[in-house]
Amino acid sequence: MVSKRLQAASRALVAFVLIGSAQAHPSPQRESFPLPTTKTPPKIDGDLSDACWKSAFKAGEFVRFSGSAPIVEQTDARVITDGATLYVAFECHDEHPELMRASETQRGSSAVEGDDHVTVVIDSQNLRRGASTFSVNALGTQVEHLEGGTAGNITWAGDWRAASKPLPGGKGWSCELAIPFSLLRHPARARAFGLQLARSLNREGNQMIWPALPPEGQSFSGRTQFLPELRLAQPMPDQRPPTVILPYSLATASGDSARARQGVDIKYPFSTTVTGLLAVNPDFQTIEQDVASVNFSYNEQFVPDRRPFFAEGNEFLPIGEIFYSRRINQFDQGLKVVGREGATSVGLVTAQSQTGERDRLSSAVAVRRAVGLFSEFSVSAASDNRAGSLSNRVARASGNYGWVDRDRRNNLTYARDQSWQGGVAKGGSGDLSFSSRATPGKLRYRLSQSFLSEDFISDLGLVQDRNRKGWSASTGVFNQLDRGRLLSYDVDFDYFSFKRMTTGAFFLEAVSLDTTVQTRDGFGLTINLDEGRRQQDTATYYHDRLAGGGFSWNQRTLFQGGGLRFKSGMQGGQPTRTMSIAQGFLVSKPFSVRASYNQQDRGGVTTRQTIATGTYRLDSLRALSARLLSQNGTGNAANVGAQTGTNLYFAYSQRSRKGTDFFLLLGDPNSGNTRSQITTKITRPL
Template sequence: MRSGFNYLATFLWLGSLVGGYAEQKPAIAALKLEPGERLKVDGVLEEEAWQRAAKGGGFRQYDPGRGTPATERTEFAIAYDLDHLYVAVWCYDSEPGSVMARSMVRDRMYTGSDFVYLFFDTYHDQRNGYVFAVNPTGAQSDALITNNTGTNFSWDGIWTSKATITQEGWFVEMAVPFKTLSFDPEGTVWGFNMSRRIRRKNESIRWTGWKDEIKSHNAVEAGDITGLGGMRQGLGLELSPYAVGRFGSGGSEGDSLGGDAGANIRYRVTPSFSATLSYNTDFAETEVDQRVVNFSRFPLFFPEKRDFFLEDSGIYDFGPGIRRKSRGPTLLPYFTRRIGLADGEIVPIQLASKLAGRLGDYDVGLTHARIDGASGVGEQDVFAARVTKQVFAQSRVGVIATGGNPASDLDNYVGGLDFTYRTNEFLRDKILEANFYALGNYAEAAGGGHGTDYAFGAQLSYPNDRWDGTLSYMEIGPNFNPALGYVRRKGVRTVSGLLRRKDRPGGSGWYRQLARGADFQVSSLTSGGLDSARFGVVPFNIDFASTDELFLRISHDVDRPLEGFDIGSVTVPAGHYSWTKARLEYETTSSRPVWGEFSVEAGQFYDGWRAKASAELEWNPNRHFRIKGSYQYNRVDVGGGEFDAHIGSLGVNWNFTPDLGWSSLVQYDSLSREVGFNSRIRWEYRPGSTIFLVLNQSLLAEDRGLGLERSDLTLKADATFRF
């Protein structure tokens, strides 16, 4: 084993040596405003300061014409005072009447709209940073970037922006308080990049770094902002109290009326490290989960949506973070939905605390929560800790630990370590990433004593434009059971791989990219014998010039369940099964007012067959209104039985301004015969302070119509005060 790791380390080192080539990055000087000089954030870029500021330009395409000049002129300027960073963007357009602006929804403003996307590497470490994006309606999106690959778009920073459309194009002005950012107070240079999407042309341009496989938030490709210094963050204290009132009716609980209050207190111990205390943590405004039906023998995965846990969540990223669109991750040592939720029901969190940020070359995270007992279990204390150290140019090594069991009084602990090697200079200008990780689990047994088990793995990735490949190995012990984590399956050894070739035509063709590839995944039991396997081939994945996309996948599956399991209303008995199926998908471009995604899938399924058809359609007639519907039909004949499954949803968004919106969602599936309704009004009456009015209803489809099972109405108001 030691010699194998030595060979791999030598291979990675030699590949990096072949690099040694660095492209000259651009830089722009930030203008320091004079004492008493103010900028009004209104999207009208007429202040004298913007005339004095240095202008950045020279944008080039990274899609479709890699490295070719942009077809529309774009410029930007940066200024700052003691408390704010200001950015002005001039998006000139030869057809200003064709500027597309169809969404006012925060974090969903990319759909069908032009936009600008700004990235700041505030430590100039070429690893982490912040994203701020704005479209022509003034709608915002923001994100935290971790180690150039992890993106947390659920983070909502406090900042302001305005956009205007004129006869010359559209223009953006934004102000980000330094209290919103973590940065090195001694640093005078930040990393920076900016991209612009010209939606009607399906053209994407960038200030620097024109590889399509590199994201605009990749700090290694960023240019520089120079001339910074003397910024302040105040006392670093942030207080966010809230009050909530609830009225519920129906169900076993009957009618109820009540209220509650709590607060979050955050203190910046240093400009880059903060402590947060949350009393009586509340998540009334959290969006509901998507309704799905499970057609496998493995548990479903639902992602975290609660802001308290999403903030700083990138610190806890562990290993390669393998995720599949349809099935979620295979293994997470720390999964925050284990805290405060049990079988989808809320378990009150009495007190929660977090330490998060950077201490020198170390990124540190520590989370503790005290939660009420669930299902006869007493009050529980749980914690998670994560420390990573930056090594080499883009790599890191880290440890993780969790403790506590929300579902039991029995002790449960997990400890692990991981190493991520990453370079964008492999074979001169290619990306190469390698991950190694190992975990151990200690679990107290119900009858006394305890058990221990393990999980470990490695992954090698080559995520580049022409060739894209991944090879990975993972082994999870049969008794590996992290109480604060997520494991899709235990007692297996899994080998998986992917190889994909992407071709782009020269000149202006009818398609932009043609991708073809193959993948496999083979899982065997640690006790011996094959558990499951999947082999797939993609004859074509065509990205048309319009950005419509057509995709075909043919796969052969093998499954050998040791026990019978239920799918819908039928039972699949234990046995050895293999089957072949095909899936065809077509997705239209969101540049159109009406766009959607359609797919059909058919083939064998265990000892029978399954046919599936799905459609998702969205209509954006203007910037204020959006309606989206989805429907999936499944016809299943398996295990000596058959059934139909219908899953549908309809969502409506009405946004009066970027800060005031009303959204409603109704969902239904025919197996449970349940209808879920969620309606939410959100008003951000000032940056960082919001009022929510939320209605949740659960109904049951009966022969005589819909019967109301439970209805809950919640009003919540919060405010943020910074000192």
């Protein structure tokens, strides 16, 4: 049962946001354009000679995302629809084709964003609250980010098409995109959507966009509030995306043993905006997870979760101290419901294991309600029930009141958590913060007061530094320059001061300064200074002092960039030195290698970590890959993954736009040591 304190906090929070939003600035005005319709859609081949483009909507002049420097390379763009699909064409002129960068050929790779590429930003619900993006580089390589997040299987996520080709004379390139409305999470019978078109040059740090954004919209997190609207002559097709049934068969042989495993993932759209997912007997051993570094940390490090079940709709789920999906290892059945219906978004996940000691039922839910363009309130909760352990419950109520003051975006945020163990109320946490950011080149700042009780328990969350209360402050400035050798600079200053909640005694005071400078030719310089005092317990006092920095090179190339970072000083009562180096190699046009080495010397103990990954791209959907991960030394209990061992594995992956996905593994991607086993996995959508 929710405590009276949490109920009161929730009611106060809702009133706080509703009253505050009533006083908020009016919604910013935006342009609205009619979208022409064609009966003869274009052939998606990158050639813009199709007759329909002559009658398409023509975007106006492209401008800088931020700043006012004139555009040197011109971009022409057109948009049209046949009622079921949105078609977009770009003509990207470039007077210096020798400076163009187009290297990535693997569909879905985020490295496309380091190439010369174009992006279509679509707010399919026309709420100015979220958007999906579709990007294509000069080679025609595609990458998308669907609102809320999705898994990588093409049939599962939904397909779209694109193609690019050089312009006559070689001075630039053109491309065409075909994005089905059924791929987008739009309301039933929708007749309008938000749109922005963007072009990125590898040699520049500032996007070129249409249309221009007002100063208060010139941040990537706030651009959707200012997108123009395109109006359709007829409503979007009133049909839900198709139900996808994705069974898999997996066979593993190791030594004298062999086993087989089958499972299925089902994606069922409850509506055009809300999706349900069911996973039965899933298998994650073919997913290469990220690895925590071996560097010393007072707390467990956060490591992203790449498993498809948790990737789908992850932006709608609770975060941080409430839910950290890597707490759930393997499960037998899982269910998710994610999506946004009007001003309300929902994210629910539950996973159940029924195998001996793994008997466990874990759940998390978050419901958010938007108020105006800049404010929202939400409630979220998590529950964990394990055989032989007390049940754990955590609940959170939070809200954000946002407003615009000329070119500055301001946010006042409050959050309150409460935990229960075995049905008995335990500790809680709270945070009240104010933040403000403006256009590039102007100061950003944040001030926060928070507490986290000693007996706060969140089995599914990532909780750090219990038994504290105090405040923190940060300020900094980021800027990207359109001309000259300097591409960008970023300065960040942070201060923390906390006491123990139980005694009021000193706990932590720390200050840090981080500065990064990037040049237009791909060179970077970083300087880090950290100093702090920490009373770990009544008998242990640390005075930390660290200084470090780093260099990076070839950062404007996709495969050949590298960097060196180092830090030295006192940390956790021990002299500490860390050093890491990373380098990419383009062995041949389709074959690249990325290697990194990380070493920590602390208190006379040396810990090393080496990671080398090689990829041979057969085409946009097929690749051969290998990874070597070697770690040795004592590691640290606070660093999950800091274990001793060497693991080498090889893989072949084949994805299909409509048919069978096939994986072949020699070894185990996530084992601590090399394993002599072979695994095949076949996934075929029904």
